[in-house]
Amino acid sequence: MPLAPGQAVLRDEYLGFVLGSPEAALERHGGPEHVTGSCFVFTPDLAQVLLCFHKKGRFWVQLGGHVEAADGSVVDTALREAREECGIDDLDPVGGGILDLDRHNLGDGFSCRTHWDVGFAAIARPEAAPVASDESDDVAWWPVDALPQNVPPQFALRLAGVLAELGHRQRATH
Structure with a gap:
């Protein structure tokens, strides 16, 4: 799990949400709020x-x-969606x-009210x-330090958090 303090608070809220109604929380049509999986795809x-x-x-x-019935886990959802949405199979x-x-x-414009998004990361070949x-x-590549203007609120902070987590985990394994 991410190390940032705000992420720990969210983790506890996520656990409460999922444990409170495990099937509905993962079901796209299980109610106005549900879990989604996303994937931050980077160059090496x-x-x-x-x-996108x-x-x-x-x-x-x-x-x-959204999680689909054939997905074995939320990480499977994130990787499937990433492959479908960018056309790159070998992430x-x-x-x-x-x-x-x-x-x-x-x-x-959305059929649901709230997404409880769980983010993962993957690397794509530079020539993909x-x-x-x-x-x-x-769908396009953007420098992590020069994002387009029209990103969701807090997106730059999320991206920075993902990069910090990746850096921390890389240091911990070396």
């Missing part, structure tokens, strides 16, 4: 992040989406588990060419 040097321009939200964001998971938790409310899916208008 962690200098660029792959973002979300059709409904009209903003640049990491890849991810290499990195970080060894959950790197980010973010509960956020959604706008009027992303291709947008039906769910997004575009």
